[in-house]
Amino acid sequence: MIGSSEIAQFPSLPDAVAFHRTELSVILGVYGRAVAAGLWRDYGISMLKEHAIFSIFRHSAERPLYRIEKHPRLAARQGQYMVVAMDGRILRRGNDLAHVLRVLDRALIRSV
Template sequence: MSEGQGIDHRSNDRDSQGAPQVIPFPSPATTPQVAFQRDELRTIFNLYGRRVAEGEWRDYALDFRRDKAVFSIYRRNSEMPLYRIEKDPKLARRQGAYAVIAASGLVMKRGNDLARVIGVLDKPLQAV
């Protein structure tokens, strides 16, 4: 090699401007969140709206986790939830994906049909 030829000091892990390249570290695959579908929310909000109109329920909260989705129903926003409507897809083939859970932790009803499961929260019709 003669003196007129330069030596390229750039290594293969640098970009065209001499800055080091960042090699992304493979991140773990993220599992999607469990959420209520539009028709499920419509069914829940129909019941919720009726009970709000009756003055029994006042607030709600939605919580979407990786393992389940939770719709919590409150009498007042400062209290613990009266009921929780949970969607847990892992239980779909066993006990049912949907469950209504009381404030005490008692599972009131569980099943695969949301309308039938939340029917336990709907008041029966009374003769006037």
């Protein structure tokens, strides 16, 4: 029988970065308007060790049109949120998610 002092101490796994409910509410508001306009049809959420990604697709079999990324470690520098285009260009970054997502609203206005 193993005593309590002999139990192996396993390091805890690091938590993944995730979007909070309020952040998802803002993101899904923009996403819903684009879906209603017929521009976007699918999304995916990735929660990784150092950042979280909300990917937006025109069709599920394609590369994402846009990626909304959250990097908490960059909050004091460039800002923890960024919108990245399909070609890898960073369209906007900052600490205010609603302000960062305005770049997608402009894309919606041009498309409609």
